[in-house]
Amino acid sequence: MRAQYVIRRVLFLFLVIWTAASINFFLPRISGRNPIKEQLGMQIATQGRKGDDAKLMEVRLMSLFGLDKPLWQQYLIYMGNVLRLKFGYSINNYPRQVSTIIIQRGRMTLPFIAVAIVISFLIGIFFGAFLGWNKTPKWVSTVFVPPMLVFSSVPQFLVALVLIYFVAFRAQLAPMGGAYDRTLTENFMSLTFWGSYWRHAMLPILSIIIVEASGWALGMRAMMVTVEGEDFATFAEAKGLKTKRIFTRYLMRNAMLPSITSLALRLGFIITGAAIAETYFQYNGLGNTLGTAITQFDYFLIYGIVIIMVMSIALVTFIIDMIYPLLDPRISYVKQRG
Amino acid sequence: MKNLAAYLKRNPTLGIGMGMLLFLLLFSTVGRLFINPDDAYTQTMEVNQPPSAKHPLGTESQGRDLLTMMIIGTSKTLLVGAIAGGIGLALGVVLGFVSGYYGGVLDTVITSIVDIFMTIPAFLILIIIASALKGVTLGVTSMGLIVAMISWPGPARAIRAQVLSMRERPFVMMAKLSGMNSLEIIMKELVPNLLPFLVMSLSTSVYGGIMASLGLEAIGIGSRREPTMGMTLFYVQYYSGFLLGLWWWIISPVIIIVMTLTSLVLTSIGLDEIANPRVRSKV
Numbered sequence: 001m002r003a004q005y006v007i008r009r010v011l012f013l014f015l016v017i018w019t020a021a022s023i024n025f026f027l028p029r030i031s032g033r034n035p036i037k038e039q040l041g042m043q044i045a046t047q048g049r050k051g052d053d054a055k056l057m058e059v060r061l062m063s064l065f066g067l068d069k070p071l072w073q074q075y076l077i078y079m080g081n082v083l084r085l086k087f088g089y090s091i092n093n094y095p096r097q098v099s100t101i102i103i104q105r106g107r108m109t110l111p112f113i114a115v116a117i118v119i120s121f122l123i124g125i126f127f128g129a130f131l132g133w134n135k136t137p138k139w140v141s142t143v144f145v146p147p148m149l150v151f152s153s154v155p156q157f158l159v160a161l162v163l164i165y166f167v168a169f170r171a172q173l174a175p176m177g178g179a180y181d182r183t184l185t186e187n188f189m190s191l192t193f194w195g196s197y198w199r200h201a202m203l204p205i206l207s208i209i210i211v212e213a214s215g216w217a218l219g220m221r222a223m224m225v226t227v228e229g230e231d232f233a234t235f236a237e238a239k240g241l242k243t244k245r246i247f248t249r250y251l252m253r254n255a256m257l258p259s260i261t262s263l264a265l266r267l268g269f270i271i272t273g274a275a276i277a278e279t280y281f282q283y284n285g286l287g288n289t290l291g292t293a294i295t296q297f298d299y300f301l302i303y304g305i306v307i308i309m310v311m312s313i314a315l316v317t318f319i320i321d322m323i324y325p326l327l328d329p330r331i332s333y334v335k336q337r338g
Numbered sequence: 339m340k341n342l343a344a345y346l347k348r349n350p351t352l353g354i355g356m357g358m359l360l361f362l363l364l365f366s367t368v369g370r371l372f373i374n375p376d377d378a379y380t381q382t383m384e385v386n387q388p389p390s391a392k393h394p395l396g397t398e399s400q401g402r403d404l405l406t407m408m409i410i411g412t413s414k415t416l417l418v419g420a421i422a423g424g425i426g427l428a429l430g431v432v433l434g435f436v437s438g439y440y441g442g443v444l445d446t447v448i449t450s451i452v453d454i455f456m457t458i459p460a461f462l463i464l465i466i467i468a469s470a471l472k473g474v475t476l477g478v479t480s481m482g483l484i485v486a487m488i489s490w491p492g493p494a495r496a497i498r499a500q501v502l503s504m505r506e507r508p509f510v511m512m513a514k515l516s517g518m519n520s521l522e523i524i525m526k527e528l529v530p531n532l533l534p535f536l537v538m539s540l541s542t543s544v545y546g547g548i549m550a551s552l553g554l555e556a557i558g559i560g561s562r563r564e565p566t567m568g569m570t571l572f573y574v575q576y577y578s579g580f581l582l583g584l585w586w587w588i589i590s591p592v593i594i595i596v597m598t599l600t601s602l603v604l605t606s607i608g609l610d611e612i613a614n615p616r617v618r619s620k621v
Contacts, residue, residue: 015450016457023458023466031470153603154596155549157556161571165588169580176580268459276461276556280575291557294469302469306462317457 006322013318020310021082024303025075036061036091038297043092057094061300064088087304092296098304101289106308107188108179109285112201113274116208117267124213125259128220129252134228135243145218152215156273160207160280167203174203177282204281208274212266216259223255230254257328264320268313275309352608358601362412362594369409377406378565389586396586398570399577407565408590414478415548415567415598421482422547426489427540433490434497435524439505449498452491460488461553468559476561485550492546493539500535504528534613538606545602552595567591567598 040054062068064086069077081087087098131141151159168176180186180196187193227233228251236250275287282288286305293301346353377383379402387397395404437448455463467484468476476484504510505528513523529536554560555568558576562569570591574580579587 012450012453012457016454019454020458020462023463027466027470149603150596150600153545153599155552155556155599157553157571158592158595161574161588162592165580165585169583265456268457268461272459272461272553276553279557290465294465295558297469299469302465306466309462310458313459314457 005325009318009321013314016314017082017307017311018079021079021307024307025078028299028303029071036299040091057089057091061088082307085308087307088300090293090298090301092293092298092301098300101301102286102304102308105284105286105289108186108197108283109274109278109287111197112205112285113208113271115201116205116274117212117263117270119205120209120212121216121259121263123209124216125220125252125256127213128217128259129224129247129255131217132221132224132228132255133247133251141221145221148214148218151210152212152218154211155276156207156211156270157277157280159210160204160277163203163207164280167206175200177280179284200283204274204277204283207277208270211273212270215266216262219262220255220259223258224251227251227255253327260320260324260327264317267316268309271309271313349608349611351604352611355601355604355606355608358597359605362416362598362601366409366413366416373403373406373409375406375410377403378410379563386582386584386587395590396584398573398584398587399579399582400573402565404586404590407570408594411565411567411570411591412594412598414564415551415595416544417478418482418485418551418566419544419548419598419602421479422485422489422551423540423542423544425483425486426547427493427536427543429486429490430493430539430543431497431536433494435501435528437494438498438501439520439524439528445498448494452494452498455488455491456495460491460550463488464550464554465559468554476559478561478564478566481551481554481560482547485547485554488550489543489547493543496539497532497536500532501528504531532613534609538609538613541602541606541609545599545606548598548602567595571595 036058040058044054064081085099087102090096090098090101093101127144130136131144164176168174175181177200179200180193181200184190184193184196233246233250236246241250272287275290277283278285278287279291286309290302290305292298293305346356381401383393383397383401383403385397385399385401387393389396393403393405395408397403398407433448433452437445437452464484467487471480471484510523510527513527518526551560551566552568552571555566556571556575558572560566560569560572570587574584574587574591
């Protein structure tokens with residue numbers, strides 16, 4: 001792997017985060033809303049927050065973001081804060097810090113999303129390869145492709161909705177919602193907690209698998225058909241290699257490369273999709289918190305979560321970019337043409 | 339007409355996709371003749387009624403007639419997609435052609451920007467935009483415009499790739515030699531040749547626009563009043579439609595959404611077969 005390539009990818013990683021942070025910074029300022037005043041005014045009016053308390057909170061937030069300084073200074077302060085992952089206080093849960101909330105909710109979301117992505121990718125790759133293989137009987141494709149086409153084109157939360165109704169509500173095979181049993185406390189050291197966690201994560205994971213595995217399987221199937229037509233595939237067969245070896249080493253290995261690229265491109269879609277689905281599962285994770293923050297207009301919490309999501313997606317994309325040359329040695333990573 | 343039927347027989351994907359789309363359009367236009375559009379807004383019916391002769395698809399928790407909501411909502415959801423997809427594609431076409439045809443520094447800049455915006459999830463940008471604009475009432479048109487703001491990177495990238503491969507073809511060379519300027523070449527040579535591809539891109543963009551708007555509406559960003567598909571699903575969750583077991587409230591929007599999205603995807607695949615003869619008969 002060339003140093004130049006690594007440097008370019010690192011640069012890209014920072015560019016992505018910088019762009020997202022800048023959008024975060026400028027858009028709300030263009031709109032001319034003052035979320036702090038807006039929210040505090042509402043809290044004084046409806047929740048009986050004391051005037052002095054609100055004043056103190058406003059001063060703290062103002063000084064944290066330097067809102068009384070000129071715009072360019074605000075921008076620098078803001079960027080510094082983003083780099084140090086300081087997102088300020090949640091307006092609605094003051095004085096809790098946004099970063100604390102993100103860690104607390106994020107650790108509920110991260111395990112199930114990671115597991116779901118890995119499982120759906122593996123299922124998609126292997127099943128797609130099987131479907132596209134010329135030794136698989138034709139009827140398999142006829143049976144599986146149409147439903148997979150439908151599943152891969154609907155949003156996750158739609159599948160989630162149907163699963164909740166049929167699996168959880170009707171058949172009562174899974175919990176209706178929540179991230180763990182209400183009787184338990186959030187203790188990541190206890191086995192009972194983990195058991196309950198995975199039981200509750202079952203349907204969210206399933207909804208991701210149904211949508212994503214279908215998409216990848218379809219893509220993989222199309223690639224398999226293309227790869228099978230290549231000369232090296234015919235050559236491998238002519239050499240009399242074992243079918244298994246041809247399938248895994250010659251066909252699958254080459255066909256899965258575009259799927260890995262699309263994994264990087266799909267990540268953002270999966271994560272935001274799961275975030276929406278979380279609100280339907282009333283799953284106490286990052287996505288649901290984002291949903292609540294939006295309805296309550298908890299400004300700093302919204303932007304903190306958005307930035308964290310962008311950062312993690314950019315980071316995973318970066319990791320995939322680093323792994324890619326190991327899988328496809330043809331890629332020399334000299335300056336690409338065109 | 340006979341030719342069309344013969345063609346659709348060879349390309350059933352396109353036929354099914356267009357057929358479903360046509361059905362949805364008829365459902366929402368002809369359907370209007372049989373209903374009172376106000377029933378999708380009035381909130382004066384009995385709430386949570388199962389399907390009956392009076393309410394063929396039942397009513398929901400705000401006292402609206404679901405059949406009416408579906409008829410009105412289908413066209414609204416399609417409209418959001420059409421606005422977002424149309425504008426997004428137009429931006430993408432401009433960027434794609436400029437970047438692919440002229441190349442150079444401009445190409446590097448545009449490609450980098452497109453790459454960055456493909457990595458940042460569009461949905462998150464939409465959330466920032468929508469929450470920054472909360473004072474604005476988010477009707478169907480403004481929803482379409484907002485979604486359009488993030489709908490350009492995909493088409494831009496795809497069209498750039500097409501233009502790149504087209505640029506080196508002999509007929510473009512011929513045009514250049516015969517003294518056409520760049521704009522003429524783009525308009526007279528490239529665009530007509532890419533037309534099927536552009537139509538396919540439109541279908542894909544409309545699909546993307548509808549997906550994005552559904553996501554936003556599903557978590558409550560959208561017009562609280564309009565009976566679009568996404569808002570209907572938002573209210574299912576808001577009034578805990580599952581816990582009450584109101585299956586008719588869940589099933590109708592789900593069917594409409596699945597039909598809408600599937601029809602657009604099938605249309606894209608079918609058109610891809612026209613635009614891209616190499617994939618012919620492989621799908």
